[in-house]
Amino acid sequence: MSNKNHISPGTGPTLETERELLLEQAQNWLVRLTSGSATTDDAREYKRWCAQSAAHADAMSEVSRVWEVARQAGKSFGAVRQPAARIAPLGIARPGRRAFMGGALAAGAAAWLLVRPPGNMWPSLSDIAADYHTGTGEQHEFILNEQIQVALNTQTAANILPVDGRSALEVKSGEAQVDVPEKASFVVHAGGGQVAAQSAARFNVRVDGRQVCVTCLSGKVDVSYGARVLVATAAQQITYGQGAAVSTAAADISKLNAWRKGMLVFDNTSLASVVDEINRYRPGKIILTNDDLGRRRVQAQVRLDQLADVVGLIQASYGAKVTMLPAGIVVLS
Incomplete structure (x- = not known):
């Protein structure tokens, strides 16, 4: 008599496929968080997902590493180039078989992230290929x-x-x-x-x-x-x-003209618009999930070399709740 619940060897999920699934979920989380439509609930659910197991946290760490590789590659290749300059192909060190989707998938993920960077967190390949790029x-x-x-x-x-x-x-x-x-x-x-x-x-x-x-x-x-x-x-x-x-x-x-002088000037500007503008100059991404907070009006001058202090200033001035996430992502709620 056969056992209907029996799984024959080789037909069930392997450690490799389970890890690939977690890595895919981790990447989907970061894409969602940088989509521009993330909510406070998304941030909470994301933290719960990371806390489910050591394997979940491991997967997020691996994906964040690849995202950082892609961001640094975009920054390096995206440095201002003179016309006709050539771009070297992206090279990514391949970890062992059980590392990020077997190594080859890591390279594929990084390449995909360069072609379609989530939330414009780093330059795309089409931008990098321009004669000049900042x-x-x-x-x-x-x-x-x-x-x-x-x-x-x-x-x-x-x-x-x-x-x-x-x-x-x-x-x-x-x-x-x-x-x-x-x-x-x-x-x-x-x-x-x-x-x-x-x-x-x-x-x-x-x-x-x-x-x-x-x-x-x-x-x-x-x-x-x-x-x-x-x-x-x-x-x-x-x-x-x-x-x-x-x-x-x-x-x-x-x-x-303020950007030519290393400044950003906001005159009765909504906080949502302020965050959008700051995201152009600041590595990572600030995500504002509170509509009421986003409608607050701002009168300020911000130095471009002091953008690291912006999140703390928003928190102190408007009572925003701050959630720090991997890959330079900050959620304000």
């Missing part, structure tokens, strides 16, 4: 033809485009500021649009997803998007993208 908290300046001065802010990817024997700039993501001297002209491409400036013009281009914001700081710029051409003069701002919408607005130049 990592989190990094800025870079360079000069192109006719003494065109270009400054790149944090997490910015840009390419140099040859146009009629001259150079133009393509801003793929992030933020760039361009200074065009007298008797010179320059063109910037961003988000399917074009910004043209001539003689003594200075302007800022910020690409955030599918939306592009062009701010004229001095002089005049022409912004072309679709069939429309708009002109902006000093302290005027043109926003386009997300469909065919194009809008103009006044701009606070001193606030927009």
